[in-house]
Amino acid sequence: MATVAELREKLRRPLSAELASGCQNRVVAGGVEKLLASPLGNPFPQVREALRGYAEWDGAAREEALRAALSLLTDAKEKPKAPARAAAKTATPVAAPGERLPPDAPVERLNTGPGGARKLQSLGLHLLRDVLHAYPHRHEDRRALPDLAEVEEGQKVTVEGRVVAKSRRSPRPGMLVIDVTLETPSGGRVKATWFNQPWVEKQLREGARLVLTGRVKKFGRSVQLGVEHLETVDAAQDSLSTGRIVGVYDSKDGISQEFLRRAAHRALETVPLDDYLPAHWRRQYGLTDLGDALWGMHFPHDESHLSRGGARLRFDEYLFLELRMLLQGEDAVLEGKRFNAKSDDIHTFEGALPFRFTNAQRRVLLEITDDMRSDRQMARLVQGDVGSGKTAVAACALYLAVRDGYQGALMAPTEILARQHYANLVGYLGQLDVRVGLLMGAMTPKAKLEMQTRIAEGSVDVVVGTQALIQENVRFDNLGLAVVDEEHRFGVQQRRKLLSGRPDVLVMSATPIPRSLALTAYGDLELSIIDELPPGRTPIETKLIQDNFRAQAYGFVMGQIREGRQAFVVTALIEESDTLELLAATQLADDLKAILPEARIDLLHGKMSAAEKDYVMERFRQREFDILVSTTVIEVGVDVPNASVMVIENAERFGLAQLHQLRGRVGRGSAKSYCVLIAGEHSQKTRKRLKIIEGSTDGFVIAEADLKLRGPGEIRGTRQSGIPDLRLADLANDTQIIEQARELAKHILAHDPKLEHPRLQYLRSELQNRSQSVAFREVI
Numbered sequence: 079m080a081t082v083a084e085l086r087e088k089l090r091r092p093l094s095a096e097l098a099s100g101c102q103n104r105v106v107a108g109g110v111e112k113l114l115a116s117p118l119g120n121p122f123p124q125v126r127e128a129l130r131g132y133a134e135w136d137g138a139a140r141e142e143a144l145r146a147a148l149s150l151l152t153d154a155k156e157k158p159k160a161p162a163r164a165a166a167k168t169a170t171p172v173a174a175p176g177e178r179l180p181p182d183a184p185v186e187r188l189n190t191g192p193g194g195a196r197k198l199q200s201l202g203l204h205l206l207r208d209v210l211h212a213y214p215h216r217h218e219d220r221r222a223l224p225d226l227a228e229v230e231e232g233q234k235v236t237v238e239g240r241v242v243a244k245s246r247r248s249p250r251p252g253m254l255v256i257d258v259t260l261e262t263p264s265g266g267r268v269k270a271t272w273f274n275q276p277w278v279e280k281q282l283r284e285g286a287r288l289v290l291t292g293r294v295k296k297f298g299r300s301v302q303l304g305v306e307h308l309e310t311v312d313a314a315q316d317s318l319s320t321g322r323i324v325g326v327y328d329s330k331d332g333i334s335q336e337f338l339r340r341a342a343h344r345a346l347e348t349v350p351l352d353d354y355l356p357a358h359w360r361r362q363y364g365l366t367d368l369g370d371a372l373w374g375m376h377f378p379h380d381e382s383h384l385s386r387g388g389a390r391l392r393f394d395e396y397l398f399l400e401l402r403m404l405l406q407g408e409d410a411v412l413e414g415k416r417f418n419a420k421s422d423d424i425h426t427f428e429g430a431l432p433f434r435f436t437n438a439q440r441r442v443l444l445e446i447t448d449d450m451r452s453d454r455q456m457a458r459l460v461q462g463d464v465g466s467g468k469t470a471v472a473a474c475a476l477y478l479a480v481r482d483g484y485q486g487a488l489m490a491p492t493e494i495l496a497r498q499h500y501a502n503l504v505g506y507l508g509q510l511d512v513r514v515g516l517l518m519g520a521m522t523p524k525a526k527l528e529m530q531t532r533i534a535e536g537s538v539d540v541v542v543g544t545q546a547l548i549q550e551n552v553r554f555d556n557l558g559l560a561v562v563d564e565e566h567r568f569g570v571q572q573r574r575k576l577l578s579g580r581p582d583v584l585v586m587s588a589t590p591i592p593r594s595l596a597l598t599a600y601g602d603l604e605l606s607i608i609d610e611l612p613p614g615r616t617p618i619e620t621k622l623i624q625d626n627f628r629a630q631a632y633g634f635v636m637g638q639i640r641e642g643r644q645a646f647v648v649t650a651l652i653e654e655s656d657t658l659e660l661l662a663a664t665q666l667a668d669d670l671k672a673i674l675p676e677a678r679i680d681l682l683h684g685k686m687s688a689a690e691k692d693y694v695m696e697r698f699r700q701r702e703f704d705i706l707v708s709t710t711v712i713e714v715g716v717d718v719p720n721a722s723v724m725v726i727e728n729a730e731r732f733g734l735a736q737l738h739q740l741r742g743r744v745g746r747g748s749a750k751s752y753c754v755l756i757a758g759e760h761s762q763k764t765r766k767r768l769k770i771i772e773g774s775t776d777g778f779v780i781a782e783a784d785l786k787l788r789g790p791g792e793i794r795g796t797r798q799s800g801i802p803d804l805r806l807a808d809l810a811n812d813t814q815i816i817e818q819a820r821e822l823a824k825h826i827l828a829h830d831p832k833l834e835h836p837r838l839q840y841l842r843s844e845l846q847n848r849s850q851s852v853a854f855r856e857v858i
């Protein structure tokens with residue numbers, strides 16, 4: 079029996095010959111028909127269908143049919159081999175057509191094709207409910223394809239069509255350019271070009287059906303596309319990817335959007351979408367039912383379907399969060415440590431600083447010391463813009479704890495940050511005879527054990543580390559205060575109980591969150607805000623430039639380097655592929671080495687191990703090189719005071735909050751600092767957004783201006799809040815929903831504190847499931 083590959087070759091050759099001859103070769107055509115009629119052609123009924131009546135057609139129709147047939151051939155998949163079939167027999171049975179499955183069924187039971195379940199699992203989606211609640215992070219309107227004669231320079235469009243021509247060239251050694259011409263269903267043509275991306279080539283076969291999203295460049299009447307997003311569309315099936323509003327999902331290399339859409343579609347069809355929210359409450363708050371909401375989120379008919387779906391699902395997120403918070407809140411007032419926190423000690427600490435606290439720092443410190451002196455266990459969030467001096471305040475609190483005979487801990491989200499905090503705390507506390515230690519997963523077992531022993535016997539006062547600090551069975555002798563940096567998560571309440579010895583807890587966050595949302599997101603924490611920057615900071619000068627001025631921008635960077643400064647260069651986020659992101663960063667580093675031969679340049683990216691990242695950062699801090707090219711791994715909290723320039727490439731692809739965070743990496747020393755935003759092609763609207771960053775350095779002002787620019791009902795990204803449980807949160811427009819969800823949660827619990835009423839049975843189990851589901855689980 080011939081393999082699919084052999085059959086494919088047997089068919090492809092005559093079909094290609096026919097196409098090459100301009101569909102005139104009757105002899106070949108006859109051969110093709112014979113071949114398709116023979117049993118050999120049987121595995122490809124769709125190909126035969128595409129070519130039915132072929133001999134009678136005229137040139138254009140024949141060409142079209144041949145292309146379709148070739149594309150189908152190329153897409154034909156090998157059937158699973160016998161052993162795989164045997165394995166499939168013993169594996170979880172896939173649901174029969176029409177069979178319904180509960181939301182807690184494993185994804186193996188969903189018919190998503192060979193390897194489908196594994197792909198979903200690799201994205202952390204294990205149960206059907208995970209698939210249902212893995213919402214697209216944005217939507218694209220692909221209902222009406224744009225008329226190519228009407229599109230404007232710089233406009234972002236999505237086009238669909240078949241590849242009718244492809245060429246590859248190498249204008250200079252090491253450079254690869256792939257050009258593709260796409261023919262749209264209405265007969266228009268678009269040219270798309272990829273530079274140095276050999277890995278996209280296999281998706282660009284002639285005849286392949288593609289959906290491209292990108293910015294328009296016009297040359298006379300011809301239209302070119304700077305492609306930002308590429309999808310291949312399965313020509314053999316009705317597409318879920320064109321002709322509608324289409325969701326774009328979080329994914330990773332090798333898992334296509336088409337696959338994820340199909341999986342979501344299957345899950346929606348297979349799971350009975352019974353509503354856990356009783357109808358009278360839905361009516362009271364004007365909410366659609368769960369089924370309509372989930373379909374609307376994944377496959378909306380129109381904008382209003384998407385927006386009512388989003389409204390319902392957001393309401394649910396807030397409702398469950400509020401319920402959980404209220405249920406946990408029963409014992410919110412826990413007994414904790416009682417510190418003296420003497421004013422004298424605060425003065426001693428401040429006296430050792432090279433600066434005076436700002437008024438805002440002083441006020442927050444008072445709030446903290448009030449908590450420390452009380453019997454209650456402190457659970458306080460200190461929020462303040464980048465560089466507002468949160469760490470200095472936390473260091474003071476740690477000092478007070480140590481002076482009262484306790485140990486302190488500072489937990490950071492990454493090893494880079496842990497090391498940095500360690501250096502800072504040694505600076506603040508070392509001179510006050512406080513013994514500061516560091517504990518991280520990446521240390522040698524011997525060093526770790528040594529530190530663990532010192533922690534246990536109390537011969538170290540303050541320990542800095544990653545979350546390993548509480549996970550790796552670390553026993554503190556006498557932990558009094560735990561400081562947690564950048565915790566965008568919940569469950570602090572549970573953590574407070576978990577932490578041995580029930581220390582006071584202080585959480586630091588630089589994410590500007592409007593107060594209304596902070597109350598929900600951090601409902602179990604008291605809030606302190608540092609709303610003032612230390613004096614004497616020269617504001618970072620920010621300049622937005624078009625990418626044709628890149629050379630000047632890097633000339634400026636070189637000037638700074640000659641003055642002994644260092645620079646960060648951050649590359650754009652590339653959606654759905656960390657491999658592409660890495661390649662983009664590598665390419666940029668190489669380009670810069672060519673443009674700036676004098677500069678010492680190194681690279682940092684997300685695929686490095688923690689130890690490698692750490693090593694690069696440490697060398698950068700030690701000024702062993704001048705320019706750090708990085709992907710966005712650099713985003714949070716990195717502190718290199720000598721760095722005075724931040725260049726952000728493709729700034730148009732970043733959100734404003736992220737740009738603000740990135741910019742906060744400079745301006746941390748005494749030198750005047752600069753941020754250069756280099757924008758590729760972008761719309762007027764994006765320009766307005768970027769201008770906000772150019773015009774302000776205040777995180778809250780930026781967050782609010784950003785929200786105002788985003789009109790309600792706009793099809794927009796859903797990952798707004800940066801908080802895992804609130805994936806749909808929209809800070810601008812949700813105040814009312816939050817209040818309603820809180821009101822309902824209180825009402826429910828006031829009448830039924832344990833959710834025992836049979837009518838609330840679904841709601842109760844949904845609450846439990848969400849706490850366990852990966853789609854909602856707290857990451858802590």
Ligand SMILES: Nc1ncnc2c1ncn2[C@@H]1O[C@H](COP(=O)(O)OP(=O)(O)OP(=O)(O)O)[C@@H](O)[C@H]1O
Nearest residue numbers: 433434435436464465466467468469470588612715
């Ligand atoms: N009151 C102050 N006056 C002058 N400099 C200060 C003051 N407070 C802190 N600094 C300095 O400002 C810099 C930033 O402070 P710190 O690291 O505490 O800020 P942060 O809010 O924790 O920043 P990030 O959120 O970016 O990590 C440090 O170099 C610190 O020494």
